[in-house]
Amino acid sequence: MKRVLVGMGAVAVAAAGVLVPWNDPALSFAAQAMPVTATAEAEPIEDLIYPWCSGVPVTLRPGQGGQAGYTSSHHPVFGQGAVQEYIEVGEDLPAGHPSTAAVALHECAHILQYRAYDYDASELESAMERVYPEGTASGVEHMADCISEVLGAVRTGQDGRGVPYSVGYGGTCDPAQLEASQRILAGQRA
Numbered sequence: 260m261k262r263v264l265v266g267m268g269a270v271a272v273a274a275a276g277v278l279v280p281w282n283d284p285a286l287s288f289a290a291q292a293m294p295v296t297a298t299a300e301a302e303p304i305e306d307l308i309y310p311w312c313s314g315v316p317v318t319l320r321p322g323q324g325g326q327a328g329y330t331s332s333h334h335p336v337f338g339q340g341a342v343q344e345y346i347e348v349g350e351d352l353p354a355g356h357p358s359t360a361a362v363a364l365h366e367c368a369h370i371l372q373y374r375a376y377d378y379d380a381s382e383l384e385s386a387m388e389r390v391y392p393e394g395t396a397s398g399v400e401h402m403a404d405c406i407s408e409v410l411g412a413v414r415t416g417q418d419g420r421g422v423p424y425s426v427g428y429g430g431t432c433d434p435a436q437l438e439a440s441q442r443i444l445a446g447q448r449a
């Protein structure tokens with residue numbers, strides 16, 4: 260459940276490129292007895308996150324997790340330049356499986372979090388901790404799960420063959436957290 264966050268301020272002074280990823284290696288499904296006949300492809304995932312994250316390029320990455328982030332040029336005087344968002348989804352996730360959809364929607368939720376907070380990672384983090392303070396992972400991760408739920412993700416369940424799966428950081432989303440999710444979906448702060 261490790262989250263890698265490269266803070267914007269730390270990088271901005273040293274380099275032109277700012278990379279802020281939320282890395283989700285732990286977003287793997289329960290692997291028992293799950294024959295993966297076809298693995299995830301980028302194009303169906305782009306359809307799945309439409310229209311919320313339409314235009315955000317989706318690429319595959321090793322494993323079953325996912326990652327969402329953005330790069331932007333940052334100048335000490337002129338400030339933030341153009342932002343390029345991206346989503347990466349594990350190439351070992353099964354195609355057409357609800358777990359794959361849940362991972363993709365979770366990553367899309369991170370993009371919506373970034374946007375709602377104008378790419379200010381520390382403001383986003385503290386706001387998400389306020390809304391979701393007592394999870395086993397960070398508030399950002401639990402709220403990404405809650406937002407994904409509002410977008411239709413089914414984080415735990417059975418697939419078409421009756422094999423149980425679980426994706427995400429656990430915990431449930433209470434009504435206040437779901438309402439905060441709706442605000443983020445609307446581009447507002449939680």
Ligand SMILES: [Zn+2]
Nearest residue numbers: 281283400403
């Ligand atoms: Zn995440």
